[in-house]
Amino acid sequence: MKKIINDAGNVVPEMVDGLVRSYPQYLRQIPDTEAVMRSDEDSMAGKVGIVSGGGSGHEPAHAGFVGKGMLSGAVCGQVFTSPTPDQIYEAIKQADHGKGVFLVVKNYSGDVMNFDMAKDLAEVDDIQTKTIVVDDDIAVEDSLFTQGKRGVAGTVLMHKVLGAAADQGASLDDLDKLAQAVLPNIKTIGIALHAATVPEVGKPGFELKDDEIEYGVGIHSEPGYKREKIKPSKEMAEELVTQIDKTLNLDSSKKYAVMVNGMGATPLMEQYIFSHDLLNLLNGKDIEPAFMKVGNYMTSIDMAGLSLTVFELKEDKWLDYLNYPVETIAW
Amino acid sequence: MKKIINDAGNVVPEMVDGLVRSYPQYLRQIPDTEAVMRSDEDSMAGKVGIVSGGGSGHEPAHAGFVGKGMLSGAVCGQVFTSPTPDQIYEAIKQADHGKGVFLVVKNYSGDVMNFDMAKDLAEVDDIQTKTIVVDDDIAVEDSLFTQGKRGVAGTVLMHKVLGAAADQGASLDDLDKLAQAVLPNIKTIGIALHAATVPEVGKPGFELKDDEIEYGVGIHSEPGYKREKIKPSKEMAEELVTQIDKTLNLDSSKKYAVMVNGMGATPLMEQYIFSHDLLNLLNGKDIEPAFMKVGNYMTSIDMAGLSLTVFELKEDKWLDYLNYPVETIAW
């Protein structure tokens, strides 16, 4: 493992410190935590707060989306490890401006349980909270008896939509309805060329041969659904679009937002080439995305690969929310 | 080599196509070239145009900085290879709105010569041009008899300053004076953990052992000034700050802008940790940057590593230029 770090056990506090001190215009840190809050207090007055977070290693998520028009705060857990309830609770307290706090949680056992415990703590203080558990990753079969699907890059689109609505005065209940309505329309699927190395582990989460890729890998090196020899970008795009098509039934009469998300070590060069192939495929179905973003939004440390998120814009308002101006580091 | 591409010989056209089609609100492509122009024509009316460019592989540079308040156009050469004069010439023609075009060139023999030839072509059309040759990389010794220093990440700050000034109505001569004044105050130095792989070459530009790093590497895998065993981030920051200090004489009575720039495969996690160490060092000298940015701005395909740019803000106006709002993909 070759990394620009000091102490593998200390990456999160140092990272959060560096982030907050580099961008004081956007962020401040809650003392004695790795939770970060929006610096622009005025922009939150009288509005529902939105708090997200999760394990670290997904930078710029989630702190990079804290700012006017998007998140009120983000809680940074240890690398690939859900943050603890006490810290989430601190962020909830600071995000509350009398209208309650909406929590955006990715569907992992750890995140769900820790945010739940934080919610319990907030209830004692009479802070109203609602939660959306994002599970956009279609690589995993859903079932009532399991944890279900994972939350991945589509979470960033959820942040954007809710952030814009909250900034325009949506109530906690409005946000709850919006989040529930939006959720089933956001679908993501990823591909990995090389696994991430967690600093404390010191070696990649899984091994892929020099000519192997894996479809459906999660953002914490969770295994995917199939391994294959590397293929041209065009064919990778085909596989991902086919999977998305299965759940969303892509259709030229509908509107879509698309996000191509780099996993951390995959250069924009490759992301743009993939986008070229993706757009060719979509255009072949007479679909022109109404909104598109390409870049590193929800990474997996130094994983090589990318994910494709398609968000069916059932309402025009959702597109407005995506286009709503924000002041963040990374949107 | 494992990359999300189709054909190593075709990465640039496919990449530019994907980029432009993903972001039509910012960019349009000049037909039959790999030059991209700002879509927002209105924002350029009556203003001096600014054209930059260079070899590809540095994404988001340069096309990611095309947009209102920054560049008018960017010409994308083959990977790590200067664009050709005919394409630069096309971009100059389209960037000219009667007030001339300012060219931002990085100091490589190829770029300098190709932009020069394009300038000659533009002169025939009576389009006025001026050029700044950026040479911010202090890893290379300067001398009258050699090519001199390389242009690297500091170029992005040059784009920003000139773009803001041009947007506010600066003339070609104003921009020339501004660029000349700014240039000697921007200094950059880099560090590499792993070299970039040019698709057509298929293997990394140089080999570093599993525990080796190299200081002063260029953004095309040009060799640096020393190789060492990997060190804690803190010590890497110390080495880079010491080098910058030698040329800029860092002093708490002066103002600075700082850019920490990822090389493409280095995750933000590491860039923020480095920033933490960097800010500790600067604070130790009683320096608090007046402006700071951390992220991937001028990459080297999938190189692992980062560069540190320090820009001494001799005039308050320069800080205003950095803070001036822009509409681009990547600033």
Add this chain to the structure above:
Amino acid sequence: MALTVDNLTEWINSFAQKVNDQKDYLSELDTPIGDGDHGNNMARGVKAVQESLENKKPAELTDAFKQIAMALISKVGGASGPLYGTAFLEMAKKSKDTTDLGELFAAANAGIKKRGGAQVGDKTMVDVWEPLSDQLAQGSLAQEDIDKAVNGTRGLVAKKGRASYLGDRSVGHLDPGAMSSGYLFTALIETEGIL
């Protein structure tokens, strides 16, 4: 033979020792069917527990359980943090009424199941906590029971936690949380005078 703050501390220190010794192994177990951090998570947790018990020596059993719970809840994170934390928090509550380990563990196990929603057979720590809590209640817990419970997770298909994403491919791997829970029970039966 009774639970005291002293032998509780001894038990927990012995657990901490095992977790630290097996930190890499726990993370290794978490690699093929998880995200490879269970050893680090637990090591961070037991360190915080030991520090807490050192810095603020609890006088009462309830306080001791509570301190353990809070240290785990606020330092482990992930899935195992709230689960282990809930287990000890439930023991803290229960310890107001009884010091019977069978009852304490039954409460803890119920807490884990409520928090995580897992049942026996889902290939989680519940596959260790439930049968071994039962055995404790019957006063017959032995190392071979522990081994059997832990090893029993190997053949299961994961239904909860990260391993569930693997579906059938989770079969053939021990569950890391079951393994670390096994250490807790082994530490317990090795602690003199506690049972």
Add this chain to the structure above:
Amino acid sequence: MALTVDNLTEWINSFAQKVNDQKDYLSELDTPIGDGDHGNNMARGVKAVQESLENKKPAELTDAFKQIAMALISKVGGASGPLYGTAFLEMAKKSKDTTDLGELFAAANAGIKKRGGAQVGDKTMVDVWEPLSDQLAQGSLAQEDIDKAVNGTRGLVAKKGRASYLGDRSVGHLDPGAMSSGYLFTALIETEGIL
């Protein structure tokens, strides 16, 4: 023995052949002291040159030189593109007055030096173009002269181009542009009836 469109084409095709055969070698030479793309750059260029000469067969020498120049200028990029392009553009200009290869190469060499600012001894293609143009003018160019000029760059410290960033560490490596230029001269002396 005179320069014609036919033997110019033959010469250039032979040069193209050599560049394609040695593409990887040229890029390899460009790796330790450059950016590893000289072979790819030149291969892209000679392909464009051949396509241009195929698609629009030039009738006049000047047109032929100009087509070659334009193909190189618009397809190679980097440092070698404008340099090779300028060389052939200067030959195009000069070919209006003379078909003497000595004079044509002298003009080309002057163009390269003006465009890139390099002098003999700076470890660039000029270290091949200048001495060999002189020898051509004297009517005595042989392969051993070419080898000597190319190999002579090995001992030099680079002052121009990417290799200059290396300073003294550029010593011991052949200059890639000198090598590709060597192929151009070898192709020339191998072309029957041109000299």
